[in-house]
Amino acid sequence: MTTPPVVFIHGLWIHSAAWQPWQELFAAAGYTTHAPGWTGDAATPAATRARPEALAGIGVAELTAGYARFLEGLPARPIVIGHSFGGLIAQKLLADGLADAAVALSPAPVKGATKLPLAQIRSALPVLRSPKNKDRAVVLTERQFRYGFGNAVSRDESRKLHDAYAIPGPGRPIFELTAAKKDPQSPTKVNFSAVRGPLLITGAGADHTVPEVVSRQAYGLYSQSPSVTDYHVFPDRGHSLVFDSGWREVAQHVLTWVGRA
Template identity: 80%
Template sequence: MSTPVVFIHGLWIHSAAWQPWQDLFAEAGYETHAPGWTGDSATPAATRSRPEAIAGLGVAELTEGYARYLAKLPVRPIVVGHSFGGLIAQKLLATGAAEAAVAISPAPIKGATKLPLAQIRSALPVLSNPRNKTRAVALSERQFRYGFGNAISKEESRRLFDAYAIPGPGRPIFELTAAKKDPSSPTEVDVTAARGPLLITGAADDHTVPEVVSRQAYGLYANSPSVTEYHAFAGRGHSLVFDSGWRDVAQYALGWIASLSQKELSDR
């Protein structure tokens, strides 16, 4: 039985954005899944119409939702996550719920303390109002352009916003900002755990998760006994997994997964 691949979307983006990846991985022989976050509806439009369904959810609840989904699969999957999905992917891998993981421009785990101005600006739609901690927050087209679509044309950014943008819970952003002083932060990952292989990638022009933040997260695994690799994509922004250049990113992830030996996937 082949190892299934489960795709985990990030904040403000619907799981429908993974469809091209699912098609590509299916062509390569993988069974694929792209379940949404707890509270997401089946389509972007339906999710936009029910923002209250995801209000108040945090990293722990979202991770638990995926852990339950993974536990129902016949074998442990490989997980591929983007942004907050990348943070969740790391948590699932560290606890043994997944065989391997790819974290693309992942939201920072506890210990990644760099805070570039671009990242602060990208988070302001949530952090500007403390009441957003218990609310669902939607980005405006202009905010989406800055946080996701800055490395692509204005026209493409607008198309992606219309196609995939959804409200997201504000709580995970507040949990990131509180992580340093929170001894039980849900963003913490056991970076010394014996686990399957992990690939972390960054994007050079990313505003939401600047490349220096992704690289610092990789550095936190310096003392890990397990395979941990890093790759940076030049000239790419936070939309890199679902914009017109998605295939380059997907092919890199697919090649990395295909290169893993059975021993690397099971020897721990």
């Protein structure tokens, strides 16, 4: 039986290089994998940090369109696996019929998600503190990264993850999230009733950037969907769950789910 390709989509502030261990795990299981970066990303974290202006002003629609073009160039419809904003994009691609199945790991809120925990607000402040950041690329300090991503690992590990994978991120997607409630054409909108392939949404119990209650609400928005939607919680994990030292637990759960999807 031929396995579908697997495409990994990273989230805001993290380079696609963080997916390398996942790619090796999935390749060993017989999958062909891809981890293309966002529009504006360079080939390495260091090169991306050197050109933050390349990411300035890019929003969810442009990011989704870039991945749609990539998926359309593959020999078969893939399985898409996304983290954070990558999880939001994965849901959109699945609903649009461009993927056979999708996994959304601590996904950024879709339009219709109304939960707004204080931790999530604090995690977004590096962007939202200035309206000018809508058209800029924003860099997280080590301290900001520690709160938003590395709070469930040691301080030393958080620092190493920041040094290895953190990159500038466009501010526009965060502003699009905050405007979604009043924007009927929000780029964060997903067709919850689409007939589509299976979807797995996961939450992380210690996540500050996308608190678990937000992931759970996203799952609830699919309650009337005619298609398979599953949910899983990693209770003690933070937003770095896909690329910190505990990545294998998450990846193995996803790999098992993909094998059944």
